[in-house]
Amino acid sequence: MNTELLQTPITYLKGVGPGRAELLRSELGINTYDDLLYHFPNRYIDKTRYYKIRELSRTESEVQIIGQLTEVKTIDQKVGKRLVAIFEDETGSMELVWFRGQKWIAKNLKLHQKYVIFGRVNWFNQRFSMPHPDMELLDEHEKGLRVAMQPVYPSTEKLSSRGITNRVLIKLIQQLFEETKKRFPETLTEDIKTSLGLINRSDALFYAHFPKNQQTLAKAKFRLKFEELFYIQLQLILKKLLRKQKIKGFPFEKVGIFFNSFYKDHLPFDLTKAQKRVLKEIRSDLGSQAQMNRLLQGDVGSGKTVVALMSMLLALDNDYQSCLMAPTEILATQHYNSIRQLIGSLGVTISLLTGSTKVRERKRIHSGLEDGSLNILIGTHAVLEDKVQFKNLGLAIVDEQHRFGVAQRSKLWHKNIIPPHILVMTATPIPRTLAMSLYGDLDNSVIDELPPGRKPVKTVHRKDSDRLKVFQFIREEILKGRQIYIVYPLIMESEALDYKDLMDGYESVVRDFPLPDYQISIVHGKMKTEDKDYEMKRFVEGQTQIMVATTVIEVGVNIPNASVMIIESAERFGLSQLHQLRGRVGRGADQSYCILMTGYKLTSEAQTRLETMVRTNDGFEIAEVDLRLRGPGDLMGTQQSGLLNLRIADLVKDNDILKTARHIAQKLLREDPHLEQEQNKVIAITYSRLMKQKDIWTYIS
Ligand code: ADP
Ligand code: MG
Numbered sequence: 001m002n003t004e005l006l007q008t009p010i011t012y013l014k015g016v017g018p019g020r021a022e023l024l025r026s027e028l029g030i031n032t033y034d035d036l037l038y039h040f041p042n043r044y045i046d047k048t049r050y051y052k053i054r055e056l057s058r059t060e061s062e063v064q065i066i067g068q069l070t071e072v073k074t075i076d077q078k079v080g081k082r083l084v085a086i087f088e089d090e091t092g093s094m095e096l097v098w099f100r101g102q103k104w105i106a107k108n109l110k111l112h113q114k115y116v117i118f119g120r121v122n123w124f125n126q127r128f129s130m131p132h133p134d135m136e137l138l139d140e141h142e143k144g145l146r147v148a149m150q151p152v153y154p155s156t157e158k159l160s161s162r163g164i165t166n167r168v169l170i171k172l173i174q175q176l177f178e179e180t181k182k183r184f185p186e187t188l189t190e191d192i193k194t195s196l197g198l199i200n201r202s203d204a205l206f207y208a209h210f211p212k213n214q215q216t217l218a219k220a221k222f223r224l225k226f227e228e229l230f231y232i233q234l235q236l237i238l239k240k241l242l243r244k245q246k247i248k249g250f251p252f253e254k255v256g257i258f259f260n261s262f263y264k265d266h267l268p269f270d271l272t273k274a275q276k277r278v279l280k281e282i283r284s285d286l287g288s289q290a291q292m293n294r295l296l297q298g299d300v301g302s303g304k305t306v307v308a309l310m311s312m313l314l315a316l317d318n319d320y321q322s323c324l325m326a327p328t329e330i331l332a333t334q335h336y337n338s339i340r341q342l343i344g345s346l347g348v349t350i351s352l353l354t355g356s357t358k359v360r361e362r363k364r365i366h367s368g369l370e371d372g373s374l375n376i377l378i379g380t381h382a383v384l385e386d387k388v389q390f391k392n393l394g395l396a397i398v399d400e401q402h403r404f405g406v407a408q409r410s411k412l413w414h415k416n417i418i419p420p421h422i423l424v425m426t427a428t429p430i431p432r433t434l435a436m437s438l439y440g441d442l443d444n445s446v447i448d449e450l451p452p453g454r455k456p457v458k459t460v461h462r463k464d465s466d467r468l469k470v471f472q473f474i475r476e477e478i479l480k481g482r483q484i485y486i487v488y489p490l491i492m493e494s495e496a497l498d499y500k501d502l503m504d505g506y507e508s509v510v511r512d513f514p515l516p517d518y519q520i521s522i523v524h525g526k527m528k529t530e531d532k533d534y535e536m537k538r539f540v541e542g543q544t545q546i547m548v549a550t551t552v553i554e555v556g557v558n559i560p561n562a563s564v565m566i567i568e569s570a571e572r573f574g575l576s577q578l579h580q581l582r583g584r585v586g587r588g589a590d591q592s593y594c595i596l597m598t599g600y601k602l603t604s605e606a607q608t609r610l611e612t613m614v615r616t617n618d619g620f621e622i623a624e625v626d627l628r629l630r631g632p633g634d635l636m637g638t639q640q641s642g643l644l645n646l647r648i649a650d651l652v653k654d655n656d657i658l659k660t661a662r663h664i665a666q667k668l669l670r671e672d673p674h675l676e677q678e679q680n681k682v683i684a685i686t687y688s689r690l691m692k693q694k695d696i697w698t699y700i701s
Contacts, residue, residue, distance in 0.1 A: 005033065005180060006032065006033045006034040006037065006180070006184070007032050007033070007034060008032060008033045009021070009031065009032060010024055010025075010030055010031060010032060010033065010035070010036060012033075013033065013036070013172060013175055013176060013179065014175050014179070015168075015171060015172055015175055016172065020164060023158070023159060023162055023164060024036075024159075024164070027155075027156045027158055027159050028154075028155070028156070028159070033176055033180070036172065036173060036176055037173075037176060037184075037205060038647045038648070039153060039154070039169075039173075040153075040208055040209070040647070040648055041151030041152050041153050041154075041208075041209065042152060042153070042154050043151075043152045044149035044150060044151055044152065044211065044217070045062055045118075045149070045150050045152060046148065046149065046150075047064060047118075047148065047149075047150040048148055049064065050064050050065065050066055050116075051063040051064060051065050052065070052089060052090075052091040052092075053065060053067070053087075053088070053089050053091050053092035053093065053094050053128065054091035054092050055091070056094075056121055056128050058123045061120060061121075062118065062119060062120050063118070063119075063121055064116060064117070064118045065087075065089060065116070065117050065118075066089060066114060066115070066116050066138060067087050067088050067089035067114070067115065067117070068087070068088060068089075068111075068112055068113060068114055068115060069085045069086065069087055069096075069109060069110070069111050069112070069113075069115065070086045070087075070088050070093070070111065070112070071085065071086040071111075072084070072085045072086075072106060072109055072111065073085075074102065074106070080099070081102065082097055082098065082099050082102075083097070083098040083099075083102040083105060083106055084096070084097055084098075085097075085109060087115075087117065087130075094121075094127060094128040094129060094130065095127060095128070095129040095130070096117065096129070096130050096131075096133050096135075097129050097130070097131045097132075098131070098132055099131070099132075100132075100157065100161045101160070101161030101162070104161070104162070104163060110137070113137060113138075114137065114138035114139075115135050115136065115137055115138060116135070116136050116137075116138055116141040117130065117133040117134065117135050118133060118134040118135075119131070119132065119133035119134055132160065134165055134166055134167055136167055148212065148213065149210075149211050149212075149213070149214075149217065150170070151166075151170060151173075151209055151210065152166055153166055153169045153170075155169065173209055174210075177206060177209075182202050182205075182206055183202060184201050184202045184205055185201070185682075185686075186200060186201050186202075186682055187201055187227055187231075187682060187683070187686040188201070188226075188227060188230070188682065188683070189679055189680060189682060189683060190679075191679065192230075192664060192668075195664075196226065196660070196664075198222070198223045198226060199219050199220065199223050200223075201223070201227070203220070204219070204220040204221075204223035204224050205220075205224070206220075207219065207220035208220040208221060208224055208648075221648065222657070224647075224648045224649075225648050225649040225654050225657050226657055226660065226661055228646060228647060228648055228649045229646075229649050229654065229657055229658045229661035229662075230661040230664060230665055231686065231687065231690055232661075233658075233661050233662040233665040233666075234665045234668070234669070234683070234687060235687075235690075235691075237662075237665055237666060237669055238669065240442075240443075241669065241673065243290070243291065243293065244290040245290075247290065247291040247419060248289055248290065248291065249286075249288070249289065249290050249291030249292060249419070249420075249421050250318070250320060250394045250420070250421070251286075251287060251288065251289055251318075252283075252286040252287055252314050252315060252317070252318040252320070252394070252421075253287060253318060254317055254318060255283070255314065255317060256316075256317030256318070257317065258313040258316045258317050258346065258348065259310060259313045259314050259317050261346065262309075262310065262313055262342075262343065262346055263310070266342065266343065266344055266346060267306070267342075268342070269451065271303075271306070272302075272303065272447070272449045272450075272451055272452070273449060274298075274302070274446070274447040274448050274449035275303055275306065275307055275447060275449075277445075278296060278298075278307055278445040278446070278447055279307055279310055279311070281294070281443070281445050282294060282296075282307070282311050282314075282423065282445065283314065285421065285443065286311070286314055286315075286395070286421055291419055291420075291421055291422070292395075292421035292422060292423065292443070293421075293422050293442050293443065294422070294423050294424070294442060294443045294444070294445055295424050295426065295430075295442045295443070295444050295445065296423055296424065296425045296426070296445045296446075296447070297425075297426055297427075297429055297430060297444070297445070297446045297447070298425070298427065298446065298447030298448075299427060299429065299447070299448075299450070299583070299618075299619040299620075300427045300579075300580065300583030300584075300619070301450060301451075301454065301583060301586065301587055302427075302447040302448075302449070302450055302451075303447065303450075303451055304399075304425045304427070304447060305335060305338055305339065305342075306342065307447070308324055308339075308397050308399070308423065308425065309339050309342055309343070311395060311397065311423060312324065312375075312376050312395060312397070313348070314395075315394040315395040315421075316348060316375050316376070318394065319392070320392050320393070320394025320395065320420075321369065321372065321374065321375055321376070321377070321390050321391060321392055321393050321394060322375070322376055322377075322393065322394060322395035322396065322397065322420075323376070323377040323378070323379070323383055323390075323393065323395075323396050323397070324339075324376070324377075324378045324379075324397045324398075324399065325378075325379060325380065325381070325383050325384075325396070325397070325398050325399065326378070326379075326380060326399045326400065327380070327381075327399070327400050328380065329354045329355065329356065329380055330536070331399065331400070332352065332354055332378055332379050332380045333352065333354070334558055335378050335399070336350070336352040336378045338558075339376075339378065348375050348376060349368070349373060349374050349375045349376070350374075350375060350376040350377075350378065351364075351365045351368065351374055351376075351377055351378070352378050352379060353365050353377055353378070353379035353380075353382050353383055353388070354379055354380045354382050355380060355381075355382050357379075357382065365377070365388075366387060366388065366389070369388065369389060369390050369391065370389055370390070370391055371391060372391035372392065377390075393420045394420050394421065395420050395421045395422075395423065396420045396421070396422050396423075397422075397423045397424075397425065398422070398423070398424045398425065399425045399426075400425070400426060400427060400428075424442070427580070427583065427619075428576055428580070428619075428623070429619040429620045429622070429623040430623065431620065431623045431624045431626075431627045434627065434651060448620075453589065454586065455586065455589075455590075455591050455592065456586070456617045457565075457582055457585055457586040457592045457593065457594050457617060458591065458592070458593050458594070459582065459593070459594040459595075459596065459613050459614050459617075460593070460594075460595055460596070460614065461570075461596045461598065461610045461611075461613075461614055462595055462596065462597055462598075463597075463598060463599070463600060464597065464598075464599055464600075467597070470566065470595055470597070471512050471513075473564075473593075473595075474513075474546070474564065474566075475513075477563060477564050477593075478513075478518070478545045478546075480590075481561070482545075482561060482562070482563040482564060482590065483539065483542065483544075483545050483546070483547070483559065483561050483562040483563070483564075484545060484546045484547070484562065484563075484564040484565075484566065485546075485547050485549065485562055485564065485565045485566065485581075485584060485585070486505065486509060486546060486547070486548045486549070486566045486568065487549055487550065487551060487565065487566065487567050487568065487581055488501055488502040488505055488548070488549070488550050488568045488569065489501075489550070489551070489568070489569050489572045489573060490502070490524070490525060490550035490551055498550070499524070499526065501568070501569070502524060502548070502550060505548065505568060506520075506522050506548045509546060509548055513545075513546060518545055518546065519538070519543060519544040519545055519546075520544055520545070520546045520547075520548060521535040521536070521538050521539045521544040521546070521547045521548065521549075522535060522547075522548045522549065523535050523536055523547065523548075523549040523550075524549060524550045525550060535547075539559070539562075540559055542561060547562070551573075551577065551581070558587055559584070559587070560587040560588030560589075561588055562584065562585055562587075563585055563586075563588065563590050563591070563592040563593065564585060564592065564593045564594075564595070565581055565582055565584055565585045565592075565593070565594045565595070566594075566595045566597060567581055567594070567595070567596050567597060568597050569597070569598065569599070570596035570597055570598050570610060570613075571598045571599070571602050571603075571606035571609070571610065573609075574609070574626070574630070575609050575612060575613070575622055575623075575625060575626040575629070576622070576623065576626055578596070578609065578613050579613070579619055579622050581594075582594040582613070582617075594613070596610055596613060596614075598610065605629055608625070608629060609625075609629070612625045627651075627652055628652055668680065668683070675687065
């Protein structure tokens with residue numbers, strides 16, 4: 001019953017007319033009672049103390065003072081006006097100042113009446129002042145519910161200048177509790193509540209707004225965060241169970257001649273332990289009745305390609321075709337070449353399909369796929385075109401999935417009536433924290449070990465004044481036969497400036513590394529594709545020693561002889577980008593280096609990024625730092641941000657609660673997979689209500 005009540009539009013709340021409702025909607029996204037109820041304070045202030053003006057010190061932050069207005073005036077400034085009121089108590093006087101919303105405020109101020117003001121004090125012109133104070137007549141103030149910890153709500157300037165101050169928000173929320181009589185339906189079972197010592201939902205919601213003290217606040221938050229994370233986990237786990245039951249895959253029952261003879265006779269190295277483990281995980285998925293949907297994470301150079309190939313050979317052993325899709329032509333071509341080299345004379349048919357595949361070749365590929373004579377297709381988005389039809393696609397592998405949209409991934413599914421097994425490979429590690437909540441419905445494999453003999457890349461941070469030394473170092477490396485990358489940032493907003501930096505940089509490199517001793521390639525986004533490819537090719541073939549480029553140098557490009565990566569203006573790159581770029585070196589037998597060049601002034605965040613890069617080569621550790629610095633929304637891009645719009649929990653800070661929630665959800669579903677038991681009724685009801693309300697879940701898979 002109360003469930004519907006909470007879906008009531010906010011206009012029905014006493015104190016909210018159409019005007020306020022519109023403001024609440026546009027500024028805070030509050031449409032219903034429920035939205036308001038979940039508009040939690042971001043902090044609380046001690047309102048038990050009243051200051052005297054004489055007591056104020058310059059270090060005071062937020063204070064509450066009782067006094068009255070003796071004068072209100074408007075003062076012209078260079079730009080615009082400001083409204084100033086003189087505020088006095090028995091110990092002194094100070095100024096209250098408004099820069100916005102002056103008309104409305106001036107009209108409402110009452111002279112010579114007792115007010116309680118609250119806000120931050122400034123020391124300015126030998127006098128204390130308070131900009132945009134929260135004000136309440138003393139009478140009203142005494143009538144109102146006064147709590148030791150007063151909530152401060154997230155708000156916007158527009159709201160407060162239109163009269164919806166923090167005080168008004170408090171009143172509205174109090175009104176909401178009054179109208180609903182604080183009777184909110186419970187959403188967790190007694191079992192769960194007792195085992196974790198959780199308070200009731202109604203109490204938790206009330207105390208999250210109006211806590212008695214720190215302790216009740218902590219209890220309230222814990223309860224609400226748990227609940228939120230619990231239902232997300234429940235959803236993810238249920239979804240996975242459902243998929244395993246409903247979506248039948250093609251069982252790859254046997255390990256046959258292709259896989260075995262590749263393993264015995266063609267594999268040029270021993271697989272690492274991690275590669276073996278991951279292959280086992282994949283094999284067990286493929287052998288089961290259910291469709292595989294697996295995420296394969298492995299740092300750059302960890303050897304994902306051979307795992308992909310061996311999975312495709314398993315498909316072939318069971319008479320299925322497979323395809324491998326990469327986000328760019330260069331990458332697809334690279335995969336094609338290295339896989340062709342690996343399979344050698346194994347007798348597997350394999351083709352490359354990209355945007356630039358010629359019509360005749362294309363036709364040949366189409367018919368080979370349709371009659372089944374083509375075993376493996378490697379390509380770009382071109383693979384997704386409707387004209388590309390397989391006879392029996394059994395396995396689809398997607399490399400570097402961050403570049404592909406979710407929609408594209410699902411297109412692969414629809415190439416068959418029965419969806420093929422899907423393996424998504426990514427070199428951008430997803431912090432465990434996020435993987436659990438975002439990809440909880442995918443199975444997860446991790447290659448957490450590099451092939452033996454790799455020397456970790458040595459990373460250093462250098463300032464512009466070290467440039468001569470850096471150039472000297474480059475000369476020495478080139479003398480040893482190595483190749484060098486020099487990368488410049490290219491950020492959309494400042495493209496023209498960045499482009500100039502790149503060209504200036506290029507010219508100075510050309511000056512310091514003159515022909516005929518040195519050959520330099522340059523690649524950037526403004527070049528024609530043919531020119532880019534030409535320059536790239538010269539570098540790949542070792543005809544040039546230095547590659548000057550913007551970040552267009554592709555993720556995944558593999559040139560083992562390139563051993564030095566110089567990143568200019570490194571402070572402007574994000575952590576994952578720095579890590580990706582560094583992954584371009586360290587691919588051969590030689591010691592590799594990554595040199596992060598920056599100016600002198602660095603923000604503390606930039607400093608942290610650089611220190612992290614210097615400290616570690618571990619992509620997962622870097623991803624965790626990145627997550628902490630940027631927050632989950634940014635990290636995953638806007639695509640998934642809907643999912644991450646948590647109302648109270650924080651995926652990073654509340655990781656322990658997340659784990660508990662996952663554990664409890666797993667346990668519950670193990671005991672009652674269909675949520676049919678009487679004691680789990682509240683959960684079944686809440687779950688189906690959440691599913692109906694907002695399907696934020698469409699953001700994943
Ligand atoms: P990524 O995971 O970045 O895609 P690749 O599959 O391109 O990595 O592998 C990087 C390099 O390591 C390739 O040259 C590959 O042949 C080599 N490699 C992969 N696995 C092993 C291994 N177990 N032992 C030695 N070299 C390996
Ligand atoms: Mg790769």
